[in-house]
Amino acid sequence: MLHVRDTRRFLSKVTFSKIVNAASVWSSYQLTNRTGKVVQWGRPMTISIEPTTACNLRCPECPSGLRSFTRETGNMKEDFFRKLIDDMHRQLMWLIFYFQGEPFINPKFLDMVNYAHRHGIYTITSTNGHFLHPENAKKTVASGLDRILISIDGSTQEVYEQYRKEGHLETVLQGARNLVQAKKDAGSNTPHIVFQMLVVKPNEHQIDEVRKLAKEIGVDELKLKTAQIYDYQHGSDLIPDQQKYSR
Secondary structure (H helix, E strand, O other), X not given: OOOHHHHHHHHHOOOHHHHXXXXXXXXXXXXXXHHOOOOOOOOOOEEEOOOEOOXXXXXXXXXXXXXXXXXXXXXXXXXXXXXXHHHHOOXXXXXXXXXOOOHHHOOOHHHHHXXXXXXOOEEEEEEOOOOOOHHHHHHHHHHOOOEEEEEOOOOOHHHHOOOOOOOOHHHHHHHHHHHHHHHHHXXXXXXXXXXXXXXXXXXXXXXXXXXXXXXXXXXXXXXXXXXXXXXXXXXXXXXXXXXXXXX
């Protein structure tokens, strides 16, 4: 579904240099496909930043939740981030502020968002929603963040916690309310708030209820996402019955 305000905001940050770079990347990709020889023109149009590898939850299909990382862990340093943005902001179309950790655990997260915002980059993050207390909600709006995905994997605590281990649904819902209110108080259209539901077998029967919650709270969009099941060959209690929600 096209969301006009969000699309306009993204397009407003697209500069001539970003268009030229994107054309270079696309052309080199096409040439590589046709010739079978690697051609690399331009610089990345987007990058994914992981503010932290830490998380407060214990989701069963996430290395952060399982505490099973085989790579270096910790928070991204703000000075490294600033150097990265200084070097790449003229080419970056958008910047993704998440991977496997919970971004709001890094105390410098919103400062980094604001730095990217001031450099004209469209910014996106994803959160489990447990840190959106009123003050953080205000800071999130003030940071200039363009889009935020809030994970909501059920309409009742009993169902929600089957995937979001150690999570509290009411905390997430109140956090979303706080963010909606902070936008209203600031007279801001940002961030574009998305409820993202990871559809798994325990919650697939609650899609309509989650849709109702999204409407009642006043978020901008509901997104249904398929789950990545690592050991799907041996079956999993998380694989949904509805085929369209199964990868």
